[in-house]
Amino acid sequence: IQRGVREPQHDAVVDANFHLAIADASHNVALIHVMRGLFDLLLGNISRSLERLYTRESSYAVIHAQHQAILKGVLDRDPDAARQAAHVHLSFVESTLRELGEEDVRQERSQRRLHGLLDLEANT
Secondary structure (H helix, E strand, O other), X not given: OOOOOOOHHHHHHHHHHHHHHHHHHHOOHHXXXXXXXXXXXXXXXXXXXXXXXXXXXXXXXXXXXXXXXXXXXXXXXXXXXXXXXHHHHHHHHHHHHHHHHHHHHHHHHHHXXXXXXXXXXXXX
């Protein structure tokens, strides 16, 4: 994912291929087979996630830096660094998506309360 341009659909393809390349670099035949078999599912999931994550301005730069750290670990042949960077990345995505979901719930609740107050005023 390159800096500057935020196109969730394009970035999802790049991101999914990045994940597939990491699996290939593992030389784990079972993992590679599973990742290739689930590629379309992975792509759809990443696409939906990026559309949500990109609603936060900072997410784009954070994800890019996390991918760079994972790649550095792989290129340096440092599995511990790559594993730690992957853990940081997955934790960030999970927690950010959870926070965004919680924000949506709060907004929906506020909208319902507002509509309830407006309905109450209209009926009085």
